[in-house]
Amino acid sequence: MKNVKLTISYDGTNFSGWQIQPNTRTVQGEIEKALQKIMKKEIRINGSGRTDAGVHALGQVANFKADFTIPVNKIAVALNSILPEDIVIKGAEEVDEDFHARYSVKKKKYIYKIYNDKIKNPIYRNYSYFFNRAIDINKLIESSKYFIGKHDFKGFMSSGSYVKDTVRVIYSIDIKKEDKFINLEYTGNGFLYNMVRIITGTLLDVNIGKININRLDEIIKSKDRKNAGHTVPPQGLYLAEVYY
Amino acid sequence: MKNVKLTISYDGTNFSGWQIQPNTRTVQGEIEKALQKIMKKEIRINGSGRTDAGVHALGQVANFKADFTIPVNKIAVALNSILPEDIVIKGAEEVDEDFHARYSVKKKKYIYKIYNDKIKNPIYRNYSYFFNRAIDINKLIESSKYFIGKHDFKGFMSSGSYVKDTVRVIYSIDIKKEDKFINLEYTGNGFLYNMVRIITGTLLDVNIGKININRLDEIIKSKDRKNAGHTVPPQGLYLAEVYY
Numbered sequence: 001m002k003n004v005k006l007t008i009s010y011d012g013t014n015f016s017g018w019q020i021q022p023n024t025r026t027v028q029g030e031i032e033k034a035l036q037k038i039m040k041k042e043i044r045i046n047g048s049g050r051t052d053a054g055v056h057a058l059g060q061v062a063n064f065k066a067d068f069t070i071p072v073n074k075i076a077v078a079l080n081s082i083l084p085e086d087i088v089i090k091g092a093e094e095v096d097e098d099f100h101a102r103y104s105v106k107k108k109k110y111i112y113k114i115y116n117d118k119i120k121n122p123i124y125r126n127y128s129y130f131f132n133r134a135i136d137i138n139k140l141i142e143s144s145k146y147f148i149g150k151h152d153f154k155g156f157m158s159s160g161s162y163v164k165d166t167v168r169v170i171y172s173i174d175i176k177k178e179d180k181f182i183n184l185e186y187t188g189n190g191f192l193y194n195m196v197r198i199i200t201g202t203l204l205d206v207n208i209g210k211i212n213i214n215r216l217d218e219i220i221k222s223k224d225r226k227n228a229g230h231t232v233p234p235q236g237l238y239l240a241e242v243y244y
Numbered sequence: 245m246k247n248v249k250l251t252i253s254y255d256g257t258n259f260s261g262w263q264i265q266p267n268t269r270t271v272q273g274e275i276e277k278a279l280q281k282i283m284k285k286e287i288r289i290n291g292s293g294r295t296d297a298g299v300h301a302l303g304q305v306a307n308f309k310a311d312f313t314i315p316v317n318k319i320a321v322a323l324n325s326i327l328p329e330d331i332v333i334k335g336a337e338e339v340d341e342d343f344h345a346r347y348s349v350k351k352k353k354y355i356y357k358i359y360n361d362k363i364k365n366p367i368y369r370n371y372s373y374f375f376n377r378a379i380d381i382n383k384l385i386e387s388s389k390y391f392i393g394k395h396d397f398k399g400f401m402s403s404g405s406y407v408k409d410t411v412r413v414i415y416s417i418d419i420k421k422e423d424k425f426i427n428l429e430y431t432g433n434g435f436l437y438n439m440v441r442i443i444t445g446t447l448l449d450v451n452i453g454k455i456n457i458n459r460l461d462e463i464i465k466s467k468d469r470k471n472a473g474h475t476v477p478p479q480g481l482y483l484a485e486v487y488y
Binding site: 009010011056058080085086087088090119120121122123125127 | 253254255300302324329330331332334363364365366367369371
């Protein structure tokens with residue numbers, strides 16, 4: 001029995017998210033269908049975590065265990081020849097039998113991409129969040145610091161998730177301006193459901209004066225979703241890398 | 245009778261190009277439909293030129309003449325509220341009666357975007373040309389210089405075009421590397437059908453050694469399409485700006 005780790009990028013625009021569901025197009029569903037064609041048997045893959053409809057991945061990771069004869073270093077090419085154009089297998093490698101794409105995660109990196117201009121750009125409509133009010137980068141960086149470190153992020157989680165332990169560590173939030181894009185790169189030991197999108201929305205609400213920066217500590221400590229900012233849309237979010 | 249100039253951006257992915265055609269989705273067709281809703285009459289627009297299926301625009305220009313009561317500075321907002329998400333009217337302004345989006349053009353700028361990496365990135369598949377062989381930027385710049393200036397570009401035109409005068413002036417080809425992207429920015433007084441795509445393909449063929457750089461002068465002078473390089477695909481091409 002081999003244990004295989006896949007590194008995957010996808011354009012989330014035309015998927016109902018990562019997780020397999022009946023009668024709808026999902027990333028997991030497409031990959032399992034392609035694996036079945038190659039391996040001639042049903043194979044279940046474990047993703048590092050789900051992504052919602054519209055969310056993209058530059059380095060999602062999944063693993064599966066199976067007996068097969070095809071050389072592991074041919075799997076990526078074989079899958080890519082079958083998969084639709086909006087999924088690319090970046091690599092496949094054999095890993096230890098105790099590797100699990102979800103349980104073995106040490107760190108994750110997400111990027112949230114904002115397109116900041118007065119006028120929409122149709123090219124980026126599915127790949128960034130269009131935000132037409134002026135963004136003060138220094139204030140964005142200053143406000144992001146309140147979220148770095150170990151916190152109970154319960155107030156920054158959407159309903160529909162039933163995790164008990166809502167304490168997470170954010171190691172860094174790197175904010176980079178490139179032309180009209182502002183990219184927020186979050187690295188942490190794990191992220192709650194919609195946590196990156198709610199923190200980003202909160203930072204933008206602070207930026208435009210809807211939330212006072214001096215209240216951020218109190219808002220985090222309140223653990224109440226109602227005190228945080230708006231949830232920014234899925235199309236700006238990228239699962240950039242998973243570390244093991 | 246007012247003469248109105250529209251500046252337009254669009255994502256060419258889901259269009260059969262600019263020019264209106266029956267039973268197919270075109271940019272001109274969508275804009276004329278939206279104008280008809282606002283103006284309550286049929287309006288024909290003149291584009292600065294056609295773009296093919298899959299080709300994008302950051303600053304296409306069109307004009308139309310009509311009598312109407314809606315203030316000109318409300319036209320862009322009104323059109324954008326009706327148009328599909330892949331077309332954005334960036335601006336509308338009243339211009340002199342002798343302005344014509346096609347005949348008054350002084351200069352045009354096109355950008356050709358190459359994604360140069362070993363592995364495809366699904367996010368950019370409709371917005372760049374994936375090229376997986378190493379590109380030598382200095383050689384790219386050096387070979388591009390053969391095309392700058394006034395030349396008969398007859399050999400760099402696809403069939404299907406019936407222009408008589410195939411002499412054009414390229415003022416500059418600016419080549420910029422940004423991460424994994426290589427952008428070629430062409431500015432000229434006009435471009436023949438597929439000219440940017442054939443020149444770009446020729447530059448890449450020189451880069452990988454399929455065409456010898458010392459033959460470029462001779463290839464241009466031959467005016468024979470067979471001697472030039474391959475036509476790179478439409479999804480890397482952007483009509484960036486039209487100058488009047």
